[in-house]
Amino acid sequence: MKKNCIVAQSGGPTAAINASLAGIVQGITDSGYFEHIYGSIHGIQGVIREQFLDLTSSTPEFINQLKCTPAMYLGSCRFKLPNWKDDTDSYKEIFDIFEKMNVGAFFYIGGNDSMDTVDKLSQYAAETGSNIKIAGVPKTIDNDLVCTDHTPGFGSAAKYIAGSIREIAYDTYIYDVESVTIVEIMGRDAGWLTAASVLARNGKNLAPHLIYLPEVAFDEEAFLSDLKNLIKIHQNIIVAVSEGIHDASGAYLSATDAAADKFGHAQLSGAGKYLETLVKNRLGIKVRSVEVNVLQRCAGHMASKTDLDESFELGKKAVQLVQDGKTGFMTTLNRTRNVPYSYELSSVPVCEVANKAKAVPLDWINKEKNNVTEEMVAYLAPLVLGEVPIEYEAGIPKYLDISHLL
């Protein structure tokens, strides 16, 4: 008798995480390896609550729409499993449900914290002799997972950020008045997304003129000096800053106090606003700040085709590996060439990924710490390539109905 499988999503939304779900559903539909595909609603919590959507008979049309729908079709959770050595109750509960549902594999699509869940579940399975395969598929706009060249969701967010900054630059250039525009971009600890703003430049449009990443200490005086020098050359200056920029002591440049979320991450807002005030008070130049905010992670209407295609393939790859008997892994992308861009799919033991983070290499940041290097541009360029024609309904982007989450 064929086994069933469960798939779930976790962490923050991206424009590409549903593409990985679509890839998993496509892979299983193609192979017929599993009897039923159950989508767990709200990540691992949906397993415990036994809230499932049956995705078994997904049509090609549904799979294609799923691929292009941003955010998370199955919903998310921010649930951290306890260490199974300390507390086996949750694990027993989950695996009892797996057994009851005749589950042969659990696919989890997510970032760092989700890979921690994959790691713990696969450790528990190994410890208890369970034959249930636990597979991880990467996802995060932050691009901070180790062992993979880049992460699904990053390319689309990068495309949206670069496209938006180019449009903000056009908006800014029209006035014959000196101005500074500060664009605050997501990425608490890793500067990949902020670095992606570099792709907005073309021809004589050099925006963003300054780029500040959280990998290096931010020096306010150096920033003001950069601005003073640049304003002599460029009337309208665009500055891209990570939300996580901090001074040499590690203190965030934030107007608000940093509180901690459930995983101990600081909640940030305000680097852009802070610098706006700084420029106004110290230089007296017309200044405004723009927070790209959640739009950068969920703008399905400007997704990268490369990103959605890769995310889809990483989902399919996970199915293939499970069918080959693998467990406790995360699928990965290994870049083999920049121009023309090519990559291979592979996997790593998930324990090598969980709870680690990949920062921007320091030698991809220029000496003055206000720009990125050509190596960074070469790395980023292929990831934003290609557009995804999405359906519009009455003039507004149409995505899959997600009323099962409402």
Next chain:
Amino acid sequence: MKKNCIVAQSGGPTAAINASLAGIVQGITDSGYFEHIYGSIHGIQGVIREQFLDLTSSTPEFINQLKCTPAMYLGSCRFKLPNWKDDTDSYKEIFDIFEKMNVGAFFYIGGNDSMDTVDKLSQYAAETGSNIKIAGVPKTIDNDLVCTDHTPGFGSAAKYIAGSIREIAYDTYIYDVESVTIVEIMGRDAGWLTAASVLARNGKNLAPHLIYLPEVAFDEEAFLSDLKNLIKIHQNIIVAVSEGIHDASGAYLSATDAAADKFGHAQLSGAGKYLETLVKNRLGIKVRSVEVNVLQRCAGHMASKTDLDESFELGKKAVQLVQDGKTGFMTTLNRTRNVPYSYELSSVPVCEVANKAKAVPLDWINKEKNNVTEEMVAYLAPLVLGEVPIEYEAGIPKYLDISHLL
């Protein structure tokens, strides 16, 4: 001998103002009525400074790219002419340059303040017996010009706002946690853009669940009560608010209890941030605010085809009217039907437009002052229809080079 003409743009940027410029260039190219088309750089100031771009030999390809390029190809200014009865110097200077350049017509594309300039210049021309035609073409994302059904630029901004709010809603719906998301939208005095958020709704997706316009007083207690009632039905609530919402006394909801920064200045916070703090303090629900910011006016990548086509036609219409001997007018759109949508082009004496503003009719706001009516939806719906295929270059939207402004 044929005369020449000058065209200029003024005010804030939109995704459609270059489409009107393209329409003017197309109209003149088609008729051959003028010898040269000079584009004045930075509005009426470019005339005084004698800074022009020759647009005479524009290719069809250039005109088409111009139509799809957001912001302002010719740059803008915020220059208000003095009253010509008090101070004729600027007028004499401008008309001397017109005469010197053998100018037969001046086309000005812009909003309220620009129509004031058109009005004053045409009054001066009449007073001094000048035969130079002065023509206005409307433009403003705020949709607050009188005498026209709607304004170029509004439809594209409306489309971007509704599309973005739908994507923000998808982003929000994934979590199984009560939340409120407040989206702050441009439009200090007129609520048209905030009202356009209603087009994000589809099927069971009712976001934005609450809409607050600046045409009516905002009542904080009623707002909190609305939220308390709605959160029992909808786990994730999206609220659209105009940046200009104010209390019954007319005081804006901003810059009140925000913390002081390290310079000791109170951080000026917008309506969204203000309400975020209010909800957090009074209801204790997870809450965030999103400011759509300048992206709503310059997002050429999600422009409304209806808007760009109409903007183009309004430009062409101005050329036709000038050729017919008219002066001192603004071209207008008269809607003749909602479904299927149709309109006629016309014009009004610009003195009827200048320095007036059109607010949302109060009977298009519901009794509870937290939503718009079906009449508003019927009015808005046609304006966002149609997509404009834009060119991408290395994965990022490609627009006309504007290095002449840098």
